[in-house]
Amino acid sequence: MRIKQISVSGLFGIFDHVIPLNMDERITIIHGPNGFGKTAILRILNSFFNSRYAELRAIPFRNFRVEFDDTTSVEIIKNSDNAEDSETNNIGFNFYNHDSKPAYFALKQPDREVFISYGSDDSIREQIYPLIFRGYSTEKTLSLEDSVEVYDSFSSSKLKLKEEPDWLEKLKDNIHIRLIESQRLLNVVPNRSSRRSVETPSMLSTVSAYSDELAKLMQDKFKEYGTTSQSLDRTFPVRVVKQQPSTDLTDEQLRHQLYELEATRSRLIEVGLLDKDEDAEFQIQPQDIDESTKNALAVYVEDVGKKLSVFAEIATKIDLLRKIINNKFAYSYKEINFSKEKGFVVTTSYGSSLSNSKTLLPTDLSSGEQHELVLLYELLFKVKPNSLVLIDEPELSLHVGWQVQFLKDLQDITQLADLNILMATHSPDIIQDRWDLTVELKGPQK
Template identity: 35%
Template sequence: MRHLIRIEVDGMLRRFDHVVAFPSDWEFVILHGPNGVGKTKLLELVSATFNFHLDRVASIPFNSARFDFDDDAKLRVTKVISPPVQRQTRRGRLSTDHPGVNLHLELTRPRRAKIVWTWASDVSSHLYRRFLLDVAPLAPLADGRYQDLATDEVLTLSEAAQRYVHLLPPDLGPPGEEQPKELTDFLSDTKVYLIETQRLLNLPKVVTNTRSARQPPGSELPKSRVSLYSDDLTKRFREALAQNSRRSQDLDRTFPGRLLEDDPSLQVTDEEIRQKYRKQTEFRSRLAEIDVLGTPTDYIPLPERDLAAWERRVLWTYLQDAERKLETFEDLLSRVRLLQEIVNSRFKYKTIHISRDRGFVIVTDDQQQEIAPDRLSSGEQHELVLVYDLLFQVQEDTVVLIDEPEISLHVGWQRQFLYDLFEISKLTSLRFIIATHSPQIIHKWRDRTVSLVPQSEMDDE
């Protein structure tokens, strides 16, 4: 697995040069600095580059960036501004006051040919914006992306252009050019996921009031993110139960034949059988706690006497089958238990339980009254949504970029935040780049902190 180990950005916000070392054995690195030094823009640049949203890269104010990996691969992105241009279409000559942007991408790897490719936005991106906002159900967001009013999805310019290309003039070619497959394959191998913390609680809001104007009378408002994730968890339970049912049917169908097969090599002790049986009973008890298998009251203890040879054979075959059946719940159980452990250690006067049919069930500690997930405080929702996002929504071995997680977090939660990420990383193999100016989040992790304070300000200290 290739790991990103160093980021260099020159000319961020046209004035700052930043270097971020991220050793491959680190679970996280912290970017610390005051507002205005480009912490958020740096995260957006990393995300847009590796998700190949080059129109977004072009909109970020920087000169060049270099990304180094632990297999000695290097990717350089250089931004070149070109003068405004005009373009002739069937509707007449269209011009733009916006300059064009060229991005030069250069990929070098040991013992492989260098890949050099240029992406040119020229005027096409600006023409696409003009036409798309006129003819497609899109509303601009503050960060330069677009909300599809038909689906509530958030799209980049290129994604919106692909979706609504049929509404555009036929002679208005798509922005950008064909990219080398080897380059896009390399970028997709480095999975990057950006969490814009201030957007975690609800679906993105558009800049204009177009959404409310088009909202049909009597239609439901969009759900909060915490409610969406509660629904998502019930879906994951259904999928795990369906997988368990399929595997159980396959094993039960072949059980008699496998039991009757002569296996002279079977050498298993009574203690090995008892140990596996105890382990599986404990696992079933943990599944019962999250409402998967019900209360395990029907499991018969093994006799204290020595087992007969035929009993060992039957029990061992049964236990091996049971182990394969229970495997279908292992990953889900590990993630749910860590979710509960983290969230319940943060919540005050309430506890989160998990139901396979209802998802999140929150009850007060005193009167045992149930609270709807979207009635939690903003800080509690923030914590629950963030932990769920990391445990269930992000692919393993992803570099997760988190911008200002201190927003809506209590000071005590901020001090525990990196410890939570450490536990999540052990389970999911995620690596984190966190941008913050909160000393509470940094806490005892200054050795993993990269200061983005300008040198001139450091000299003044």
């Protein structure tokens, strides 16, 4: 299920826009003058599908409609004449499912507030009367909706308002939206207080947070690799004994498979997932093959393939990220690599001498370099397949040369990660000659 068109009327009390999405190319670019609602449209989409209703209320519009490729659609209505939605600032949702009667749901104005406490189990307590949300930058009294949004912004757990009907929850389960905002260099993360064993949000450089996150992902895959290896090694002798000689597998095919395994291993070393001295078992040479070892080697090749396949997805993503970033970083004599211990490993050097090499912290990168790294990392590692990713102003802090290359890089990523893109930009350098992918937002006819 994919979104094929969005439309809005009465945006800021002025604008009506219709935006058909490019279903084949999977990239749609909206552009127009400042103030015409590019960012607002992205925020409405994100707010609705991620249940950020407090933000949805704050954006002034009359009607917002989302049409899907299965002919269903959903309509968001503000200040409707519907009798169920007569209170000020209420929002109504209509779901149109083929020829059946539209399903309607009125989201009432919040009439209660919530107290959220952050414990080791991410516990939440609700009380009937207004209390204080503690642990943020200041003490604040928040509505239930606001509290859910703040909690979701830094917790691995997700909260839902209990009042949502089944059809609305099902719709949101089928459509995944992620907004990559223009301000993406700071990240809200949990911070555990040793004194009170309480998690409270704190601000951290996004590039540092993602570096730590990637290191954890790599470590987890390495542990999975170890578990798979132990399981296969434990049963290897039995399977060799039971293996029937294969007349279909030639010596040449076996040699080719061994070469392929060694190439895969070298690639995994290059992207930091395996150490150079990892497992001497990979060192068997093709010339050692004879009839007495062929049967055992056939089992061995199959086992090693299974072990290395654990890394297949993450290795492909890291490899593409490294390729794109190093192409950009070369101009400033920087290079990025990756390790299980540190995540992003940035080095800089001038000339060919290794003695001139210096290791940098990810936060030592320029704002443009951080923007590029954060954006590409999010696309590759933080978005579910078949999601619609909303990107606001990807050109921020990027050199013109990087903007020119951006769309090509984006196409490579969307193909690998299976994504749909809707982005808002002012930059003709990003669009280049692909005006066929664009939708221009225009003002009202005079």
